Amino acid sequence: MALLEVRDLRTEFRAARGSVTAVDGVSFTVDAGEMVALVGESGCGKSATAQSIMGLIVPPAGRVTGGQVLFEGRDLLRLRPRELRAVRGKGIAMIFQDPMTSLNPVLTIGRQLTESLRLHLGLRRRAARSRAVELLEMVRIPAAESRLGSYPHQLSGGMRQRVMIAMALSCDPRLILADEITTALDVTIQAQILELLRDLARETRTAVLFITHDLGVVAGMAERVNVMYAGQIVERAETVDLFHRPQMPYTWGLLGSVPRLDLARGGRLRPIAGRPPELSEMPAGCRFAPRCAYARETCQQRTPELIATHETPDRGQLTRCWGMRPPDQGGWLSTQDRYAEPSTEES
Amino acid sequence: MSQDPNLVRVRDLAVDFKVPKRGSLLPARLRAVSGVDLDIRRGEIIGVVGESGCGKSTTGRAILQLLRPSRGTVTFDGTELTTLRRGPLRAMRRRMQMIFQDPYASLNPRMTIGELIEEPLLVHSDLASAGRRAKALETMRLVGLSDQWHDRYPHEFSGGQRQRVGIARALVSNPEFVVADEPVSALDVSVQAQIVNLLEQLQEELGLTMMFIAHDLAVVRHLCDRIAVMYLGTVVEVGVCEEIYRRPRHPYTKALLSAVPIPDPVVETRRQRLILTGDVPSPLDPPSGCRFRTRCWKAQEVCATRAPALTATAEGHQVACHFPENSEPRDQPAAIVAGGR
Numbered sequence: 001m002a003l004l005e006v007r008d009l010r011t012e013f014r015a016a017r018g019s020v021t022a023v024d025g026v027s028f029t030v031d032a033g034e035m036v037a038l039v040g041e042s043g044c045g046k047s048a049t050a051q052s053i054m055g056l057i058v059p060p061a062g063r064v065t066g067g068q069v070l071f072e073g074r075d076l077l078r079l080r081p082r083e084l085r086a087v088r089g090k091g092i093a094m095i096f097q098d099p100m101t102s103l104n105p106v107l108t109i110g111r112q113l114t115e116s117l118r119l120h121l122g123l124r125r126r127a128a129r130s131r132a133v134e135l136l137e138m139v140r141i142p143a144a145e146s147r148l149g150s151y152p153h154q155l156s157g158g159m160r161q162r163v164m165i166a167m168a169l170s171c172d173p174r175l176i177l178a179d180e181i182t183t184a185l186d187v188t189i190q191a192q193i194l195e196l197l198r199d200l201a202r203e204t205r206t207a208v209l210f211i212t213h214d215l216g217v218v219a220g221m222a223e224r225v226n227v228m229y230a231g232q233i234v235e236r237a238e239t240v241d242l243f244h245r246p247q248m249p250y251t252w253g254l255l256g257s258v259p260r261l262d263l264a265r266g267g268r269l270r271p272i273a274g275r276p277p278e279l280s281e282m283p284a285g286c287r288f289a290p291r292c293a294y295a296r297e298t299c300q301q302r303t304p305e306l307i308a309t310h311e312t313p314d315r316g317q318l319t320r321c322w323g324m325r326p327p328d329q330g331g332w333l334s335t336q337d338r339y340a341e342p343s344t345e346e347s
Numbered sequence: 348m349s350q351d352p353n354l355v356r357v358r359d360l361a362v363d364f365k366v367p368k369r370g371s372l373l374p375a376r377l378r379a380v381s382g383v384d385l386d387i388r389r390g391e392i393i394g395v396v397g398e399s400g401c402g403k404s405t406t407g408r409a410i411l412q413l414l415r416p417s418r419g420t421v422t423f424d425g426t427e428l429t430t431l432r433r434g435p436l437r438a439m440r441r442r443m444q445m446i447f448q449d450p451y452a453s454l455n456p457r458m459t460i461g462e463l464i465e466e467p468l469l470v471h472s473d474l475a476s477a478g479r480r481a482k483a484l485e486t487m488r489l490v491g492l493s494d495q496w497h498d499r500y501p502h503e504f505s506g507g508q509r510q511r512v513g514i515a516r517a518l519v520s521n522p523e524f525v526v527a528d529e530p531v532s533a534l535d536v537s538v539q540a541q542i543v544n545l546l547e548q549l550q551e552e553l554g555l556t557m558m559f560i561a562h563d564l565a566v567v568r569h570l571c572d573r574i575a576v577m578y579l580g581t582v583v584e585v586g587v588c589e590e591i592y593r594r595p596r597h598p599y600t601k602a603l604l605s606a607v608p609i610p611d612p613v614v615e616t617r618r619q620r621l622i623l624t625g626d627v628p629s630p631l632d633p634p635s636g637c638r639f640r641t642r643c644w645k646a647q648e649v650c651a652t653r654a655p656a657l658t659a660t661a662e663g664h665q666v667a668c669h670f671p672e673n674s675e676p677r678d679q680p681a682a683i684v685a686g687g688r
């Protein structure tokens with residue numbers, strides 16, 4: 001049994017006219033101790049997915065309208081608020097992009113760390129304090145003991161993110177949701193934080209759902225990757241397969257949009273035309289079709305399912321693309337086409 | 348007399364900010380840029396990279412005299428800008444423009460796109476209304492905005508389109524020199540690539556000289572001819588882009604390259620990371636001597652006492668370090684093979 005299994009999750013937000021669907025039928029799993037990535041551009045629904053899992057979507061602004069979030073077999077969406085609170089912290093912990101907004105600015109680091117230890121683990125003041133020092137040492141904060149008295153604004157961005165990691169780990173969760181945790185950080189600090197999270201997750205055998213827009217970061221962190229576009233998962237693969245044999249033209253576009261430091265400097269980048277659709281104006285058929293250089297008529301009319309690809313049948317790689325169907329089922333694309341100029345001709 | 352190959356010459360540039368000081372009525376002096384020397388050649392794109400607070404944006408603004416430097420000189424095409432009075436400076440400004448990071452904050456929401464793009468022409472040209480309109484439309488087409496957007500307002504635009512408007516505003520007065528301050532940092536990757544390609548194409552078509560300020564080293568390498576690496580208000584290394592990426596001489600450059608994630612899991616597991624410890628020190632109280640020494644694995648006594656000067660290397664770039672990395676040739680960019688400490 002997977003540690004976390006999200007089934008057909010659907011989350012809607014209230015909009016000016018009616019509602020918009022930010023997460024539309026998302027399913028994926030995270031096994032115990034595994035690091036899984038959720039990648040996509042802004043507005044693709046990756047953060048809304050994480051918030052839905054944690055029960056942080058609050059009506060009337062938004063509502064989870066369908067699906068299940070099974071954590072160790074229990075559906076979190078059906079839990080009472082009290083039961084859910086028991087899962088948060090001890091079962092699942094979350095780290096956000098901006099530690100400044102998730103730390104309380106008027107309380108010391110020590111106070112905030114010991115609070116969760118006393119609340120969730122029932123530790124006494126003294127025990128909580130010494131555990132807090134241990135946690136700060138674990139996230140490699142120098143002079144940990146003296147840092148307990150610091151306020152969040154007295155710490156740098158990287159230090160604050162370390163504190164957040166310490167807080168997330170404080171109750172020994174089985175799963176950490178890490179939502180764009182290095183986006184606000186400089187590249188050398190990002191490298192420190194990624195290394196820290198990777199090491200600690202491995203040591204403590206904690207599973208991580210790693211949410212980011214940065215494919216480069218994913219490559220060095222996750223074992224499996226889910227690519228999201230316009231509220232849906234459009235490709236899922238082992239990390240190596242995703243980067244070496246990407247199946248979905250959207251993934252090709254993401255990979256072609258970023259210059260690579262390790263390759264020879266070459267011609268122009270190959271960006272994706274246009275921009276993602278508005279949630280309120282979702283195109284019919286494949287949601288990526290309006291921007292896809294390889295789309296045909298079918299793509300604009302019928303919605304493709306997320307199914308196993310014929311190029312990598314035994315690798316668990318899934319894609320949501322009509323062109324990538326097997327040729328005998330009408331598919332017209334292969335990974336080779338990624339580098340070729342798209343032909344506009346209908347066969 | 349032959350033309351100077353450098354369009355912009357910066358010498359010993361320093362910029363101070365006043366910040367409130369606890370327990371004192373007098374403000375403290377924060378030196379954001381401290382003794383920067385930089386030459387910008389005609390027709391090149393020079394990338395300026397470094398982490399937040401390193402002074403890269405401040406340097407860009409000080410070159411354009413949007414911030415007045417506290418010390419040093421900035422020469423633009425032979426004219427010294429730092430001592431120029433308002434009138435003549437305004438005339439020079441037509442020739443040097445800026446593209447800002449945040450296309451949301453830099454466009455007045457109550458003006459149409461046409462008005463926004465024409466606005467610089469009110470100051471920098473004596474074109475009549477019809478002429479300004481024609482010039483604005485021409486510039487819109489140049490940056491890939493169709494005529495139908497002329498009478499629309501910024502809120503109707505996406506981030507990428509707004510950045511195109513920002514670029515059009517900078518280019519409408521036919522400048523020779525453009526400072527682009529993190530122009531793609533706020534954009535999603537797919538849109539970012541569109542803007543990078545546009546800047547590349549515009550630079551070639553118009554023969555612009557450009558200073559491209561960014562923190563994304565992969566984008567800088569893709570776009571730029573030369574690169575300047577800054578740390579805590581100083582330039583630590585300058586040179587031809589590919590040279591520096593292959594053979595970084597300054598330990599900071601090496602660490603910076605090593606920290607960039609590479610979108611390939613096989614490369615990522617193979618490569619040896621060089622992870623810096625600690626944070627960038629406060630510019631209110633920078634370390635003595637070499638400013639990087641508190642995070643440098645090669646630091647010795649001399650680094651604390653004497654600030655290293657920017658010195659030419661055998662490969663023809665410049666580095667400010669007492670113990671620069673050696674320069675054996677490599678097949679691969681240093682990002683991959685950066686070794687241990």
